[in-house]
Amino acid sequence: MQGNGKIVIVGAGLSGAVIGRELALAGHEVEILDARDHIAGNCHTERDADTGVMVHVYGPHIFHTDDAEVWDYVNGFQTFMPYKNRVKTTSKDRVYSLPVNLHTINQFFGKTLRPDEAKAFIEEQADKTIADPQTFEEQAMRFVGKDLYEAFFKGYTEKQWGCSPTELPASILKRLPVRFNYDDNYFFHKFQGMPENGYTDMIGRILDHPNIHVTLSKRFERAEHADASHVFYSGQLDGYFDYEAGRLGYRTLDFERFSYDGDYQGCAVMNYGDASVPFTRITEHKHFSPWEEHQGSVCYREFSRACGPDDIPYYPIRMVEEKEQLAQYVTRAEKERGVTFVGRLGTYRYLDMDVTIREALDTARLYLSKLADGADMPAFLHRPV
Numbered sequence: 083m084q085g086n087g088k089i090v091i092v093g094a095g096l097s098g099a100v101i102g103r104e105l106a107l108a109g110h111e112v113e114i115l116d117a118r119d120h121i122a123g124n125c126h127t128e129r130d131a132d133t134g135v136m137v138h139v140y141g142p143h144i145f146h147t148d149d150a151e152v153w154d155y156v157n158g159f160q161t162f163m164p165y166k167n168r169v170k171t172t173s174k175d176r177v178y179s180l181p182v183n184l185h186t187i188n189q190f191f192g193k194t195l196r197p198d199e200a201k202a203f204i205e206e207q208a209d210k211t212i213a214d215p216q217t218f219e220e221q222a223m224r225f226v227g228k229d230l231y232e233a234f235f236k237g238y239t240e241k242q243w244g245c246s247p248t249e250l251p252a253s254i255l256k257r258l259p260v261r262f263n264y265d266d267n268y269f270f271h272k273f274q275g276m277p278e279n280g281y282t283d284m285i286g287r288i289l290d291h292p293n294i295h296v297t298l299s300k301r302f303e304r305a306e307h308a309d310a311s312h313v314f315y316s317g318q319l320d321g322y323f324d325y326e327a328g329r330l331g332y333r334t335l336d337f338e339r340f341s342y343d344g345d346y347q348g349c350a351v352m353n354y355g356d357a358s359v360p361f362t363r364i365t366e367h368k369h370f371s372p373w374e375e376h377q378g379s380v381c382y383r384e385f386s387r388a389c390g391p392d393d394i395p396y397y398p399i400r401m402v403e404e405k406e407q408l409a410q411y412v413t414r415a416e417k418e419r420g421v422t423f424v425g426r427l428g429t430y431r432y433l434d435m436d437v438t439i440r441e442a443l444d445t446a447r448l449y450l451s452k453l454a455d456g457a458d459m460p461a462f463l464h465r466p467v
């Protein structure tokens with residue numbers, strides 16, 4: 083451990099807030115900086131002034147987990163309201179249920195199949211000439227066949243990743259993406275819900291401790307914090323090194339926001355599977371809070387594209403090229419002293435909120451035990467390569 087100053091945490095998102103609170107509870111003074119003018123990072127929610135709808139500003143966030151400790155943790159700061167994520171998709175002027183389930187199959191093929199019949203039917207659709215699928219497309223064709231692949235996977239994936247599914251690895255579609263029952267709950271996790279007053283309120287409560295000092299609209303500059311006893315950095319890994327080995331590839335999102343008087347689409351998330359529709363989905367935010375009533379509505383049309391230097395990085399791409407670049411940054415990071423890279427940007431991984439919290443709790447605990455032993459804290463708890 084180095085420096086005698088405060089612990090500095092870069093980012094007031096979930097990673098920074100959870101680490102900050104654990105260290106504050108252990109008696110440390112913690113300074114948290116965020117470049118944005120609000121806390122909560124990409125989970126930020128705020129009420130729309132006109133309609134009163136709770137808006138998920140950086141895209142829809144549904145909390146789901148199997149981790150009982152994490153579920154108890156979030157429930158300590160917020161009442162979680164029951165919420166099941168049920169997604170619909172529009173494909174060629176028809177609406178279907180997602181994830182592809184027995185209802186979708188019966189609707190799509192105009193049949194009344196029972197589970198066993200549907201399994202046999204999908205087996206017949208599958209392209210069995212593909213013995214060892216290498217690409218996303220081959221994997222999908224092998225699992226579900228051409229018709230379902232083209233209606234529900236091809237166009238959406240092209241729009242989401244900006245490339246052909248023939249260029250994406252098969253591993254993205256690990257297992258059979260079809261259910262042979264009528265379960266349309268998007269997630270399998272044991273616990274699922276929505277924070278009653280939004281994520282920003284929840285994260286505000288996590289940060290509410292006398293040992294935690296948050297400064298907003300403040301970008302981290304390494305030179306200003308040379309005396310920090312330790313830095314936990316949840317910003318971009320490549321950004322920490324001034325992008326010297328190039329920028330790690332991300333997808334960014336553009337949200338076209340519009341209002342509606344009434345109920346625009348009758349559900350929270352409507353995907354658009356056709357490549358001819360330029361957006362991937364429309365989210366109608368009031369349906370994320372089904373316990374509230376609002377006449378007005380706020381919707382987002384969501385567009386995905388390559389992330390430029392001035393855009394918000396959303397999804398790490400992690401193709402072969404990025405992995406080589408990432409390895410260079412990881413090597414550099416591991417030579418640094420007194421800094422640990424955390425969270426979705428610091429480790430260049432897509433992390434759900436529950437995983438983010440789990441890793442943040444583990445990071446803070448490891449730090450406290452290393453401190454007690456007088457040992458060095460590693461640059462990564464979870465090595466990104």
Ligand SMILES: Cc1cc2nc3c(=O)[nH]c(=O)nc-3n(C[C@H](O)[C@H](O)[C@H](O)COP(=O)(O)OP(=O)(O)OC[C@H]3O[C@@H](n4cnc5c(N)ncnc54)[C@H](O)[C@@H]3O)c2cc1C
Binds near residue numbers: 144434
């Ligand atoms: C579109 C979308 C939808 C998602 N939906 C879900 C979902 O339904 N369920 C789920 O569980 N998870 C979801 N997630 C994942 C969720 O957003 C992440 O788990 C969470 O945001 C990770 O928190 P974090 O603190 O690591 O990162 P962030 O939330 O990104 O916070 C990092 C913070 O660091 C700040 N920062 C960065 N660099 C600097 C710097 N140099 N100086 C100062 N501040 C800096 C940023 O401003 C930001 O506030 C979704 C993600 C996306 C992109």
